Amino acid sequence: MVNVKGYISSNFTRSFLTIFLPFFIIISLVFLVRIAALTSKIQIDFGELLLLYSYSIPEIVFYTLPLSFIAALANVLVNLSQGNELIALYALGLKSKKILSGLLLIGLLFSLLLTTISLLAMPLSKQFYRAFKEEKRNDAKLNIVPGELGQKFGSYYIYVKDKTEDTFQNIVIYNRTDKTNEQFFSSHTGKLNRNEDVTSLLLNDGYGYTYSEIKLQQAEYKTLEIFDNAKKKGFEFKSILSYWQEAQHNSKIMHKLLFFIFVSLIPVLSVYLVASFTMINPRYQPNRSFTVIFVSTLFFYAIASSLQKWGTLPILGISVIVIMILGQWLFKKRVSKYF
Incomplete structure (x- = not known):
């Protein structure tokens, strides 16, 4: 048997x-x-x-x-x-x-x-x-693709024309702070910086514009650092018992x-x-x-x-x-x- x-x-x-x-x-x-x-x-x-x-x-x-x-x-x-x-x-x-x-x-x-x-x-x-x-x-390890629209860095929309190794080239950044205020930045080069829990984008040689209903401001900068201010989500592990x-x-x-x-x-x-x-x-x-x-x-x-x-x-x-x-x-x- x-x-x-x-x-x-x-x-x-x-x-x-x-x-x-x-x-x-x-x-x-x-x-x-x-x-x-x-x-x-x-x-x-x-x-x-x-x-x-x-x-x-x-x-x-x-x-x-x-x-x-x-x-x-x-x-x-x-x-x-x-x-x-x-x-x-x-x-x-x-x-x-x-x-x-x-x-x-x-x-x-x-x-x-x-x-x-x-x-x-x-x-x-x-x-x-x-x-x-x-x-x-x-960690903000974003795959920023050159030539692609609609990409975001924190609350900023970003467009990159080209990328050489870790350096971005010909960068355009747009941010709308509220209904009446907008920000626009352009830069020749830029690079992501990561320091522990803080991530930023360092821009080099560019212009910045701030627009509101009553005025338009322009600024020229040698270096400008933009921080990722998006709220980061934490994750809490649960035991099998607590999960069920x-x-x-x-x-x-x-x-x-x-x-x-x-x-x-x-x-x-x-x-x-x-x-x-x-x-x-x-x-x-x-x-x-x-x-x-x-x-x-x-x-x-x-x-x-x-x-x-x-x-x-x-x-x-x-x-x-x-x-x-x-x-x-x-x-x-x-x-x-x-x-």
Whole structure:
């Protein structure tokens, strides 16, 4: 019996990796594109891009693993059925429920893994991700692109015509202090200065203009230093316990918690449900694995989405119990009744 479980488990592992790895790579590319889009707001190098990607890995795994598990489970059971391997095991006196016990254990382990990722790893990784972005913004490491309009330094709008190494050339700065007062600066060269928490832009050889409703003032300067006076946001890390305790008075976090719990339970909940339609007699029953994968995935994620919008703990509990009963009933009616 141990060899049978090992054989089925090895088949499942090969099928799972064949499905999971392409999904993981595709979704990773989507996350990398999203991270790369941050370069329009903050300056990050390749190492920092990989660091941000590492913070996204728990989320990528969480969303790809349940779908991969359902697809692998359906494929391995259909392949074993069509190869008459399950029929041979039935002929040796092994019950279908006994054969499925190994996959049920794998589903339980996958659910435990997803629960750990969603309730422990994801809150931490999201906080690290947000803290990194806040730190970058507070350090004012802006990617000031020559020739691009609409860029900001603090509360100032800035335009740079060219850049040589760390020195900006032909700079124009505009600031509107209120409805009736505006400031305009132009400079031949400039450079960012960073001193601990203070960031400034040092301008060289230029002119400054101050305009109001009653007068226009002009000044020529050799050097002018403009400070980043934008209010800097701090970031406060929360422990895992305090993070989820907010669900008691924050419905958004409560709904997110319910969504995470249900999605984490998909592997163990899907075993009997999927097996009911994929443990087949190939002589009399057609292969409908793709339909089973699509309908099962749609079914589970429709419930998960509903819980995320208006779910409660009692509804979550009822949903889990109903799915377990439904899976057991279908499996008994369609499979264990005959095998």
